[in-house]
Amino acid sequence: xxxxxxxxxxxxxxxxxxxxxxxxxxxxxxxxxxxxxxxxxxxxxxxxxxxxxxxxxxxxxxxxxxxxxxxxxxxxxxxxxxxxxxxxxxxxxxxxxxxxxxxxxxxxxxxxxxxxxxxxxxxxxxxxxxxxxxxxxxxxxxxxxxxxxxxxxxxxxxxxxxxxxxxxxxxxxxxxxxxxxxxxxxxxxxxxxxxxxxxxxxxxxxxxxxxxxxxxxxxxxxxxxxxxxxxxxxxxxxxxxxxxxxxxxxxxxxxxxxxxxxxxxxxxxxxxxxxxxxxxxxxxxxxxxxxxxxxxxxxxxxxxxxxxxxxxxxxxxxxxxxxxxxxxxxxxxxxxxxxxxxxxxxxxxxxxxxxx
Amino acid sequence: xxxxxxxxxxxxxxxxxxxxxxxxxxxxxxxxxxxxxxxxxxxxxxxxxxxxxxxxxxxxxxxxxxxxxxxxxxxxxxxxxxxxxxxxxxxxxxxxxxxxxxxxxxxxxxxxxxxxxxxxxxxxxxxxxxxxxxxxxxxxxxxxxxxxxxxxxxxxxxxxxxxxxxxxxxxxxxxxxxxxxxxxxxxxxxxxxxxxxxxxxxxxxxxxxxxxxxxxxxxxxxxxxxxxxxxxxxxxxxxxxxxxxxxxxxxxxxxxxxxxxxxxxxxxxxxxxxxxxxxxxxxxxxxxxxxxxxxxxxxxxxxxxxxxxxxxxxxxxxxxxxxxxxxxxxxxxxxxxxxxxx
Ligand SMILES: Nc1ncnc2c1ncn2[C@@H]1O[C@H](COP(=O)(O)OP(=O)(O)O)[C@@H](O)[C@H]1O
Ligand SMILES: Nc1ncnc2c1ncn2[C@@H]1O[C@H](COP(=O)(O)OP(=O)(O)O)[C@@H](O)[C@H]1O
Ligand SMILES: [Mg+2]
Ligand SMILES: [Mg+2]
Numbered sequence: 001x002x003x004x005x006x007x008x009x010x011x012x013x014x015x016x017x018x019x020x021x022x023x024x025x026x027x028x029x030x031x032x033x034x035x036x037x038x039x040x041x042x043x044x045x046x047x048x049x050x051x052x053x054x055x056x057x058x059x060x061x062x063x064x065x066x067x068x069x070x071x072x073x074x075x076x077x078x079x080x081x082x083x084x085x086x087x088x089x090x091x092x093x094x095x096x097x098x099x100x101x102x103x104x105x106x107x108x109x110x111x112x113x114x115x116x117x118x119x120x121x122x123x124x125x126x127x128x129x130x131x132x133x134x135x136x137x138x139x140x141x142x143x144x145x146x147x148x149x150x151x152x153x154x155x156x157x158x159x160x161x162x163x164x165x166x167x168x169x170x171x172x173x174x175x176x177x178x179x180x181x182x183x184x185x186x187x188x189x190x191x192x193x194x195x196x197x198x199x200x201x202x203x204x205x206x207x208x209x210x211x212x213x214x215x216x217x218x219x220x221x222x223x224x225x226x227x228x229x230x231x232x233x234x235x236x237x238x239x240x241x242x243x244x245x246x247x248x249x250x251x252x253x254x255x256x257x258x259x260x261x262x263x264x265x266x267x268x269x270x271x272x273x274x275x276x277x278x279x280x281x282x283x284x285x286x287x288x289x290x291x292x293x294x295x296x297x298x299x300x301x302x303x304x305x306x307x308x309x310x311x312x313x314x315x316x317x318x319x320x321x322x323x324x325x326x327x328x329x330x331x332x333x334x335x336x337x338x339x340x341x342x343x344x345x346x347x348x349x350x351x352x353x354x355x356x
Numbered sequence: 357x358x359x360x361x362x363x364x365x366x367x368x369x370x371x372x373x374x375x376x377x378x379x380x381x382x383x384x385x386x387x388x389x390x391x392x393x394x395x396x397x398x399x400x401x402x403x404x405x406x407x408x409x410x411x412x413x414x415x416x417x418x419x420x421x422x423x424x425x426x427x428x429x430x431x432x433x434x435x436x437x438x439x440x441x442x443x444x445x446x447x448x449x450x451x452x453x454x455x456x457x458x459x460x461x462x463x464x465x466x467x468x469x470x471x472x473x474x475x476x477x478x479x480x481x482x483x484x485x486x487x488x489x490x491x492x493x494x495x496x497x498x499x500x501x502x503x504x505x506x507x508x509x510x511x512x513x514x515x516x517x518x519x520x521x522x523x524x525x526x527x528x529x530x531x532x533x534x535x536x537x538x539x540x541x542x543x544x545x546x547x548x549x550x551x552x553x554x555x556x557x558x559x560x561x562x563x564x565x566x567x568x569x570x571x572x573x574x575x576x577x578x579x580x581x582x583x584x585x586x587x588x589x590x591x592x593x594x595x596x597x598x599x600x601x602x603x604x605x606x607x608x609x610x611x612x613x614x615x616x617x618x619x620x621x622x623x624x625x626x627x628x629x630x631x632x633x634x635x636x637x638x639x640x641x642x643x644x645x646x647x648x649x650x651x652x653x654x655x656x657x658x659x660x661x662x663x664x665x666x667x668x669x670x671x672x673x674x675x676x677x678x679x680x681x682x683x684x685x686x687x688x689x690x691x692x693x694x695x696x697x698x
Contacts, residue, residue, distance in 0.1 A: 045545035155633050186572055187398045187616045191629040212545065215575075219618040219627060244621055258550035260575035262617045263692050264598050267578045270621070278517075278551060 006033035013066030024283035028232040044229035091167035095179035359386035366423030394581035453527035463511035470507035495525035517548035589645035606674035625694030
């Protein structure tokens with residue numbers, strides 16, 4: 001959880017898009033706090049709003065409602081020096097380094113341009129020296145082997161390292177890495193994740209890693225938190241290990257049970273939570289109440305199909321947006337002594353109140 | 357009994373501007389009747405080349421430079437590389453169907469699903485439209501799709517998971533004895549991926565076909581395979597039962613792959629990437645192709661390409677002269693390698 005004031009915050013942020021078929025809420029009432037040096041993973045299936053959330057955090061998309069705060073200042077209301085400071089402080093690393101690196105620029109040119117632009121280097125010589133040390137930092141050694149290469153002469157992993165080096169040219173405080181390892185080979189993902197974690201340890205950079213891959217999230221987020229998204233909303237936000245060991249939201253439980261594991265005995269004996277339906281509702285026609293309720297084996301009529309559950313703290317580092325989980329977990333926490341088998345359920349009115 | 361598929365020292369090369377690219381080299385493995393074999397390895401290791409070569413759909417710049425592919429059904433063995441065009445057409449769907457990696461590209465985008473079924477059936481001599489329709493309904497039912505709706509749809513109107521199901525159904529149209537799947541769940545979301553895995557398992561039990569699937573995703577092999585072949589730089593470097601491969605690997609590359617893919621639940625153990633990158637297949641390094649990345653490499657590894665050597669487990673071999681060294685560290689316990697090395 002946060003201590004003091006968080007470095008960057010999304011506060012009840014919603015982002016709508018107009019599509020030919022109507023307006024959709026790609027991100028709906030999302031609040032996230034990120035401390036200095038914190039690592040957080042956004043996970044969820046495709047289309048759940050991870051990229052949009054990342055772009056909102058990086059200030060590249062304006063919220064339809066809600067606020068983006070950086071060091072307590074509302075980014076979209078600040079101007080001048082504050083704006084510039086924010087733009088430098090938050091850097092986005094894309095999924096596909098091939099698309100984000102100019103094919104006709106050498107690695108040196110890619111790095112020198114922002115260095116000169118942001119006055120980190122006055123002369124070409126200084127820029128080259130700074131580029132060398134950045135390449136060293138991202139593990140492209142010896143740097144002189146890479147300065148004159150073009151993107152197509154690099155492997156996928158090397159290109160992603162160049163993208164990270166470019167993000168580092170402005171001494172960022174936050175890096176938003178959107179599927180940054182999804183396109184590189186499995187055999188080298190871990191070193192890229194370690195590189196990002198190293199930046200956090202060394203410079204206190206906060207990192208938001210967006211991934212659809214729970215194994216990546218588990219490794220990267222082992223010292224941080226995971227936010228699970230579903231249809232534009234954060235449905236659970238917990239410390240990684242707790243989320244993995246004991247997911248509270250039925251959707252998180254279903255995902256963790258469903259993911260195949262690279263271990264035959266483990267994967268063939270996993271507990272599963274079967275869903276009522278495989279169909280993901282369209283953002284254009286979201287079901288009323290909890291948008292997961294039509295698929296949820298634990299949904300209760302009259303509650304889950306009526307009221308939208310808010311992300312609610314359930315103790316420790318955890319928050320969950322589920323009426324049933326909130327009720328049960330709060331009741332569990334309230335029950336004292338080892339002999340209480342008949343747990344006194346919090347009555348529905350009360351749980352609605354705390355969830356609304 | 358003869359294995360249904362026996363691949364013997366198969367080599368495939370592509371003609372490229374820089375010279376011959378040897379994408380598969382001396383690859384040998386068998387698929388027994390009713391068995392599921394997984395081929396694993398990072399991208400570029402030659403998995404797709406191998407799959408495509410098995411059904412002789414290689415592109416024009418490719419050629420099989422050596423080896424044999426034998427297919428046995430009902431006691432009759434055929435040499436796939438010698439089939440004429442007519443025999444090949446029969447073979448491709450009736451004996452052995454290939455479900456391609458990209459479920460969208462595999463379809464003709466401008467005709468509806470019913471026409472795809474009909475075209476495939478006609479091409480293989482099923483002239484009775486009513487029979488084709490019945491069979492399509494039966495198969496789509498089997499893959500848990502609504503036949504009425506799906507047959508009328510165009511490929512782009514279906515979700516990725518539905519397309520993958522349709523392709524599997526289409527693959528089963530002519531009752532093949534062997535289904536080859538190239539990355540059947542890559543690019544699908546977790547819950548969709550799970551549904552496809554469960555579906556394959558269910559179909560395999562119901563219909564009794566053998567399966568060869570190809571994936572860079574180790575977890576798919578852990579889910580479905582009876583036996584696993586690890587490929588590296590075009591070569592089969594380890595062949596083992598699934599539990600041996602995951603708990604008692606004997607090739608350093610298999611160990612590298614296993615440590616590179618963290619588990620979600622269970623202990624994290626010792627997780628690490630493989631240093632370096634795979635070799636250039638036009639001018640591979642001398643000796644063992646893995647030696648530049650291998651922590652156990654010694655001078656002798658550069659001297660010659662190591663053959664597959666039987667190791668300390670039955671029906672298990674590894675192309676590594678240092679497998680005994682590996683065996684000493686990994687042992688034989690039934691535990692994941694990442695945990696053993698922690
Ligand atoms: N610029 C846009 N215009 C219209 N719809 C968009 C736009 N960007 C994203 N969306 C939609 O918003 C939803 C969330 O998308 P995205 O944030 O990319 O999800 P994810 O990264 O989790 O896959 C999707 O339905 C997507 O189609
Ligand atoms: N049509 C082609 N022409 C030339 N080289 C090819 C062709 N198809 C694949 N290759 C090369 O063959 C090697 C093996 O590729 P592939 O069989 O696709 O591996 P995998 O499926 O394991 O990723 C790679 O080096 C790839 O670049
Ligand atoms: Mg995205
Ligand atoms: Mg392939």
